Amino acid sequence: MTVARFWRKIPHRYNLIGTRCTTCGEHYFPPRQMCPTCRREGKIEDHKFRGNGEVVTYTVIHTAAKGYEMQAPYNLAIIKLDEGPSLTGQVICRQDEMEIGMRVRSVFRKLGEESNKGMIYYGTKFIPE
Amino acid sequence: MKVGIVSYGAYVPRYRIKLEEIAAVWGDDAQSIISGLKVKEKSVPDLDEDAITIAVEAARNAVNRGNIDASRLGAIYCGSESHPYAVKPTSTIVAAAIGAVPNLTAADFEFACKAGTAAIQACMGLVGAGMIDIGLAIGSDVSQGAPGDALEYTAAAGGAAYIIGSSDLAAVIEDTFSFTTDTPDFWRREGMPYPEHGGRFTGEPGYFKHVTFAASGLMDKLGTKPSDYDHAVFHQPNGKFPQNVARTLGFTPEQIKTGMVVPRLGNTYSGSCMIGLAAILDQAVEGDRIFMTAFGSGAGSDAFSITVTDRIEEIRDAGPKVEELLENPIYMDYASYAKHKGKIKV
Ligand SMILES: [Zn+2]
Numbered sequence: 001m002t003v004a005r006f007w008r009k010i011p012h013r014y015n016l017i018g019t020r021c022t023t024c025g026e027h028y029f030p031p032r033q034m035c036p037t038c039r040r041e042g043k044i045e046d047h048k049f050r051g052n053g054e055v056v057t058y059t060v061i062h063t064a065a066k067g068y069e070m071q072a073p074y075n076l077a078i079i080k081l082d083e084g085p086s087l088t089g090q091v092i093c094r095q096d097e098m099e100i101g102m103r104v105r106s107v108f109r110k111l112g113e114e115s116n117k118g119m120i121y122y123g124t125k126f127i128p129e
Numbered sequence: 130m131k132v133g134i135v136s137y138g139a140y141v142p143r144y145r146i147k148l149e150e151i152a153a154v155w156g157d158d159a160q161s162i163i164s165g166l167k168v169k170e171k172s173v174p175d176l177d178e179d180a181i182t183i184a185v186e187a188a189r190n191a192v193n194r195g196n197i198d199a200s201r202l203g204a205i206y207c208g209s210e211s212h213p214y215a216v217k218p219t220s221t222i223v224a225a226a227i228g229a230v231p232n233l234t235a236a237d238f239e240f241a242c243k244a245g246t247a248a249i250q251a252c253m254g255l256v257g258a259g260m261i262d263i264g265l266a267i268g269s270d271v272s273q274g275a276p277g278d279a280l281e282y283t284a285a286a287g288g289a290a291y292i293i294g295s296s297d298l299a300a301v302i303e304d305t306f307s308f309t310t311d312t313p314d315f316w317r318r319e320g321m322p323y324p325e326h327g328g329r330f331t332g333e334p335g336y337f338k339h340v341t342f343a344a345s346g347l348m349d350k351l352g353t354k355p356s357d358y359d360h361a362v363f364h365q366p367n368g369k370f371p372q373n374v375a376r377t378l379g380f381t382p383e384q385i386k387t388g389m390v391v392p393r394l395g396n397t398y399s400g401s402c403m404i405g406l407a408a409i410l411d412q413a414v415e416g417d418r419i420f421m422t423a424f425g426s427g428a429g430s431d432a433f434s435i436t437v438t439d440r441i442e443e444i445r446d447a448g449p450k451v452e453e454l455l456e457n458p459i460y461m462d463y464a465s466y467a468k469h470k471g472k473i474k475v
Contacts (some may be wrong), residue, residue, distance in 0.1 A: 014226045022185075040183050070468065077444060080178055092175065108185040110177040120213055122181065 003119050013123035016106060018085065020047035031084040032053045051106030052129060053081040055091065058098055067112040079104060079126060102127035131436070133298040134196025134222050134291055136444055139407040140269075140449050141287040141394060144173040145458040146466045148282055154463045158466060162282060168232055171285040171395025173461060173469050174271045178286065181219050181402075184269035185226040186288040187226025189264070192227055195292055195299075195450030197230040202292075205263025207237050207463065208244025208399045215275035215319070223267065234261075241315060242364055243425030244268060245289070245399040250305055255257045262380035263294035268399035268467040273470065275323035276450045283367055285395025289403035301383035301432045301443045306347035308339050315426030326426075330368070335428050340364065340374045343430030344422045351434055355379040358434075359417040362388030362405035364424035366396045381419070387412055388421075393455050407434075415439040443459070 013019040018029030022043040026035060029049060035042030058077035068074075075091045075098050091104055104126035111121040147170045152159035163169055174183070179335075183209050192199050207219040220235035238244040238251075253263030263314015269288030274280030314335035317324035327335075340363055348354060355361070361380045363371040368391050375385045388405035398403055404421045409419055419435040461469070 010225055015228060070471075092177075108182050108189070109175070110179060110182060120179075120181075122185075122226070125177070 006119070006121055011112075014108065016049035016051055016081075016124055018047050018049055019044050027083040027085050029081065029087055037111055047080075047083070049081050051081075051124070053079045053104060053126075055098070055100055055104060056080050056086060056103045057100060058091065059096075060095055066070075067114060079127070092125055092127050097128060105129045130161045130257055130259075130295050131252045131298065131301050132293065132295050132336045133301040134410070135263055135294040135297055135299065136197055136329050137195055137289065137299070138190025138192070138448050139184050139289040139400075139404050139449075139454060140190060141160060141404070142172050142174045142178055142183070143457075143459050143460050144175060144469065145170045145393075146173055146461055146463070150463050150466070151282055162405045166282060167372070167392060168395060169282055169392050170458075170460075171283060171464055172231050172287055172397070174286040176469055179213045180269045180271050180273065180288070181213055181222050183221060183271065183286060183288040184209070184223050184290070185266045186225050187269060187288040188223050188265060188267060191290040191292050192450045194444050195297075196444075196447065197263070197292055199227045199228040199306075200260050202229040202265050203233050204252055204255055204264035204362055205229060205233060205235045206248035206264070206266050208239070208240065208246070208248045209270050209399055210239060210317070210387075211270045211272060212239070212242065212269055214238055219269075223265075227337055229265070230424060239248055240368070241427050242396075243423040243429060243431055245403050246421075246423035246431040246433070247425075249291055249293060249302075249433070250307070252291075253302060253305065256293055256436070257297050266291050266293060268401075269402055270398035270400055272396065272398040273323050276467075280321070280324070280326070281358070282334040283391075283396040285397050287394060288398040289366055289399035289407050291403065297440060298438055299444055300435050300437045303436060304347060304351055305431060305433045306343055306350055307431045308343040308346060308352060308386070309429035310339070310377065312339075312426075312428035314428055321427055326385045335426055336364070336366065336370050336424050337351065337377070339428050339430035340422050340424050341377060343432040344374075344378050344420070346374040347434060349430035353434065355384070356422070357418060358384060358420040360384050360387050360413065361420040361423050362407045362409060364402045365389065365391035365405060365429075366390050366401070404451060410437070410441060412447060413437045413441060413451040415441065417425070438458035
């Protein structure tokens with residue numbers, strides 16, 4: 001990932017800032033600028049998600065990508081936020097604590113780093129609620 | 130104008146290592162170390178935690194506890210001796226992560242273990258001068274001791290954040306007083322991973338001299354005495370130093386009990402006495418007077434005289450208490466600890 005690409009995504013990586021269509025009430029994460037249901041009738045505004053949700057499904061990553069080696073093994077899950085949208089995120093807990101349907105909440109953690117002289121990426125992960 | 134604490138928040142990582150576990154690796158006598166330091170276990174950051182993530186969690190706890198609109202923050206100052214970047218301020222990342230950007234001033238502070246209290250003083254000044262509405266002062270560290278060094282027994286991770294303002298105060302800061310000298314008791318050169326210290330030299334001319342002068346300086350200035358305070362908290366590099374300095378100054382063991390977090394937490398450096406103060410605010414009642422003195426090697430001390438207001442009851446339960454952050458730890462062995470502290474590289 002380039003520094004510029006990460007930087008543009010800071011609001012939604014740090015604070016789960018997505019969008020919401022005020023016409024139909026649907027929430028979007030990652031943010032959408034056009035409501036697929038309401039189209040031109042849709043009114044989109046920023047929405048900060050509370051960060052609470054539940055695990056829909058998960059997998060344990062044993063062979064981590066470059067920059068994440070020290071964190072392996074870790075739990076990667078699809079989390080359905082209480083407001084509706086789902087996202088992929090890391091859940092920090094022991095593997096035997098992981099289960100489908102478990103409640104989680106967001107925390108601020110290091111996502112990775114390019115190298116010991118590169119940029120450090122911060123953002124949202126989840127822990128058991 | 131009265132200036133004080135509008136809200137506060139603390140954060141401690143979930144992991145702990147017992148001092149016995151460290152002593153076993155180095156062949157030291159665990160019981161003599163535990164009774165000498167008066168520390169039983171210390172916190173360890175998770176693999177993805179550093180001084181920035183700890184500062185953010187503490188700051189979010191402070192913002193949520195006080196139900197603060199983060200855009201009101203006119204200043205954010207982060208004190209740490211373990212800022213992840215040498216150049217690129219921790220405070221900018223905290224500001225973004227709590228939604229305080231962009232209309233504010235921000236900077237990182239460094240002064241060994243008292244950088245966070247220096248940040249409180251800076252916020253008090255800006256608020257008192259009417260330059261800002263409210264400011265955020267943070268002390269946060271993931272401190273490092275070289276493997277096998279005495280510091281490894283106590284160097285821990287944690288932080289606390291204080292929102293300083295002039296209205297809706299949960300506690301009034303009546304005054305602050307500092308004592309600063311050029312004393313080479315402890316240092317870390319740029320680019321070096323672990324600090325160096327002057328061994329026995331750190332105690333008497335460092336900690337004891339500075340804490341004593343700052344504390345008595347503040348009491349002289351205010352015309353107060355130790356018995357006027359319900360609680361006292363001093364920088365906690367171990368459990369022994371604050372006990373001894375409290376006794377020398379005339380504070381009782383009962384007065385320092387509530388804020389004494391080091392036996393189960395270790396030395397959180399910039400977080401140390403700010404987490405101790407949070408533990409006191411978690412339990413204090415209206416009218417309670419609190420005496421706090423931080424110490425940073427190099428060296429200097431900042432003393433504060435604080436009085437709790439009735440608003441403490443309104444905000445206290447809206448955030449995690451220090452006791453809750455200390456309970457249910459996950460204990461680790463030395464091998465996992467070394468991985469967490471980055472002492473083995475892959
Ligand atoms: Zn819509």
